[in-house]
Amino acid sequence: MSAPLTVEEDELALLTDLYQLTMTQAYWREEMNARATFSLFFRRLPAERRFMLACGQQHAAERLSRLRFGERAIAWLAETGRFDTAFLDWLANWRFEGDIWTLPEGTPVFANEPLLEVDAPIAQAQLLESLVMNLVQLETVLASKAVRLVMAARGRPVVDFGLRRMHGIDAAVRGVRAYRTAGLAGTSNVLGGLRHDLPLNGTMAHSYILAHDSEREAFRAFARHMPDTTLLVDTHDTLTGVREVIDLLHEEPDLRVGAVRLDSGRLEELAPAARRLLDDAGLGDVKIIASSGLDEHAIDALLKADVPIDAFGVGTQMGASTDAPVIDLSYKLVEYAGRPRVKHSPGKANLPGRKQVYRHFDAAGYFVGDTIAGRDERLADGTPLLVRSVAQGQPDPEVMALADSARERVAQARQSLPESLTRLTPGDEAYPVALSKALAARR
Template identity: 55%
Template sequence: MSQPQVVKEEDLSLLVDLYELAMAQAYWSEGMDGKAVFSLFFRQLPDKRNFVLACGQQNVVSIIENLTFTDEHIGRLESLDRFQPAFLDWLRDFRFSGSVHAVAEGTPLFPQEPLLEIEGPIAEVQLLESLVMNYVHLESVLASKAVRLAFAAESRPVVDFGMRRTHGLDAAHRGVRAYRLAGLAGTSDVLAGLDFSMPVYGTMAHSFVQACADELDAFRIYAKLYPGTTLLVDTYDTRASVRRIISWLKNNPEVSIGGIRLDSGDLLAEAEDCRKMLDEAGLTDIKIMASGGLDEYRIAELLSSGAPIDGFGVGTAIGVSNDEPALELAYKLTEYADLPRMKNSPGKQSFPGPKQIYRRLGTDGRIVQDIVAGRDEVHDGTPLLRPVMKHGRIVEGAILSLDDQVRAAGNAIDTLPERFRSLEPIGEVPTLISDFLKALQRDTLDKVNRRAKNTPD
């Protein structure tokens, strides 16, 4: 068999950890087909985050809806010599038959708040664990990084330049969807930009300037081909390059240049000097864009120092979420056969039962408090978890178009109080666990302990 270059969508049913298949066979062999509820959440925020921007949790249901095991998949599983023929027949007939509740794409969340809950026959829901976690983890981590860049840029455009250093093609592609939901202005990734209706940006690399006989020749070629282009000016001597551009434009007023890009050196000093030269020459409409090793901290530092920079390109820092590259998502069983279930390991205790999140806003439209409650509880505020799939099919109208999701995500981000927008950790969350869930946890743990001691209820 040739080595696959990428994971094909039709093969996603095999994108499972082995123990999920092993447990599914054990459930099947024991006739354990009761309804289970699994919750996807995180217990703690990453050290450098004040919230997580949840992304991917609704989008993944389209994958769930179409998961099947083909004859080729069954043949490959047979080669592992671990599965009974009748169980493989069960897999051959597999179609997810359960339901999914999820928060909207681009919703800011805090610890213990489910991004989604999946319910259905336990073997079916167990099989989805790693696929769902991987899918939601990627977009949520990258969106949570991207929104910080948008905050730091203070309404100036931020463009994704990260494709070449992301951890795989899937991350480079789906990351752009997350960036759009987080409020970034564009991407250099052509395929992803086209697929997710994100503006695509890009000008030239230093190699083009180096390949031309003269730096100004490179600029002339680009200005002719791409009116309004942005010119990369730091290949040799930034200030000398800008002086040459000014002279050229004065002698050729028909030439249209939209901006210059600074990619190295002392960005503050170079931006100040270039802005002064351009303004004194009457070229006040030419923008200055900066790139080169930027992250939200560097952007905030530049702007707080008064750097006259109009936009930013960010690569590695966003593509790998370099300061917090992982989110400790958990996918835990909270109910089976209509009985609450929980985990009580040290530091990993969970709350049993299906849940709802109620978000209460103040008169200023900002978050005052979130209540994590049982699904059937009613509290003040807006319920965030909504049904997006029932009986294995996406609920009609439940999932918005990407454009509408972007608008809704922007509105949700706007509800964050100012302190949560800080780039520094504030050590505060607005989440309250309901009394009902606390009591259910105590009662469930008490029953587990009594059963362990063979003590009758």
């Protein structure tokens, strides 16, 4: 009964929708191998987002450029009985040899702007569709949620406690990369933090308190083992728990406690009361960490009311981006054999041809608007955003290096957003995204 929990490298090419393979077989039979461009974009922002942070697209481009149908994958496909042997032989030698243009990791992005474009023979570009969408959606959705928590916290640390609420293993591990890009200060997730270079944070659970004979004994044991730790004070009653910490530190002045964590109840009353108790006891350096089903709206309200909280731990709402858990990405053919292509389905039309996005800044460095143009247009104004991450099947190391500076780029972008984009409430997208004259005419 035991299916593996892991997906091996040589199975990854099978993580696709069946029609990608049947269409590819059709292209192969029809000998259709002209160059195509597919564009990855979304048609509208979720109501609860004023921008998205494009994340995952450079990493996906790098990984997809190495995609192979290994022996095991070919054997499984053969078993389905849906594919010609000659096609499977061709698939075993399939290589991606095209270009992939992407936004740099962590770029704020708006409706109809490509996050990624693939230029390749159609049977190469088509086969990337399902996996690139799966990979990019996850990191984009999670980073776009996380950056709102960072903005709400106004410089106070926000720490990821979301592993248990995230959708499975891959979400939990790659999610930490998205959180790092978005500006989180740390994570409780050991594998995620180690792999993606975000500091590990941890406190204690209620079970530890309950396994001891008293809260005092639990605090004493844990603080002895872990200097500067955080003690969880709400197992029985929050302010009683704070008093237990104070009494413990008076009993054993050599113990050092870094913070207390409040995980339930009315934080707007409990945090000030806890702060007063600690300050009155001469423990002004013991910080207060809050972690009770928080989202960006709760953090914003607490800080607007000057509630004395020094750091926030967030899990449930951020881990699955519950208010906007999906972004309706499309991966659409926009050019084939040198000719722009569009579909006309109601509400699902798209912009023809290869593209570039230009971002315009005012004198103070704030974003003031974007222009979507043809890839080969040269606009007099604005900074082109899309970069060629993969050229002729090979990742470009210099361009890929942009992924390493994603966190710094997002920190910079947070300072450059117009005020309307920094609001946490739903609202019409005020940010202007225009089409170049040439693109508007082509449409």
